[in-house]
Amino acid sequence: DTAVSQTPKYLVTQMGNDKSIKCEQNLGHDTMYWYKQDSKKFLKIMFSYNNKELIINETVPNRFSPKSPDKAHLNLHINSLELGDSAVYFCASSQGVGPGNEQFFGPGTRLTVL
Amino acid sequence: AQSVTQLDSQVPVFEEAPVELRCNYSSSVSVYLFWYVQYPNQGLQLLLKYLSGSTLVKGINGFEAEFNKSQTSFHLRKPSVHISDTAEYFCAVSERIQGAQKLVFGQGTRLTINP
Numbered sequence: 001d002t003a004v005s006q007t008p009k010y011l012v013t014q015m016g017n018d019k020s021i022k023c024e025q026n027l028g029h030d031t032m033y034w035y036k037q038d039s040k041k042f043l044k045i046m047f048s049y050n051n052k053e054l055i056i057n058e059t060v061p062n063r064f065s066p067k068s069p070d071k072a073h074l075n076l077h078i079n080s081l082e083l084g085d086s087a088v089y090f091c092a093s094s095q096g097v098g099p100g101n102e103q104f105f106g107p108g109t110r111l112t113v114l
Numbered sequence: 115a116q117s118v119t120q121l122d123s124q125v126p127v128f129e130e131a132p133v134e135l136r137c138n139y140s141s142s143v144s145v146y147l148f149w150y151v152q153y154p155n156q157g158l159q160l161l162l163k164y165l166s167g168s169t170l171v172k173g174i175n176g177f178e179a180e181f182n183k184s185q186t187s188f189h190l191r192k193p194s195v196h197i198s199d200t201a202e203y204f205c206a207v208s209e210r211i212q213g214a215q216k217l218v219f220g221q222g223t224r225l226t227i228n229p
Contacts, residue, residue: 055214099208100165105157
């Protein structure tokens, strides 16, 4: 019974293409996040949504557009993919926005841009 | 802005030996600290967290961490490791930004357990 799921698990595509990654959580949480993990394993937050509203946007290029159709879903659309977008993208969720809240992570989507 | 430094990028140890993974943070406000573990090809899982109160925090899988305010450290320890502890370990500090929780991660420490 997966708590935070992402699709696809692997994504290989050419430069310039547009792609989407989907995320769903069945924990009843109201806050969701997207993180990027680079080739050196460094993790950085990209976006955060609370009750479908964008609350964190960490100077991510506007080629990246998150969309939250409801509290259980947060999708990430990427336009005009570049080589530097190759990374593992993690979705996460938490209940509320308190600084002490645990975040639950999905299994990740490995994006490779050729 | 808050930051986290994990002092060791790789730590190899033998099975059943003790281990300490080091983490230092910088913060000028209330501190909320976390250790997450990432097993190969998986997402992150919370090991333990410090919010307030007792400085010794116990987590899952026999791990514990000690919050030391004077040394701005939050080192992770386990008295006896198992092969299954092989993973990447991330220390993180939580800060409030724009009314939201933002986790700032360290660079990660790869723990390798040798038989």
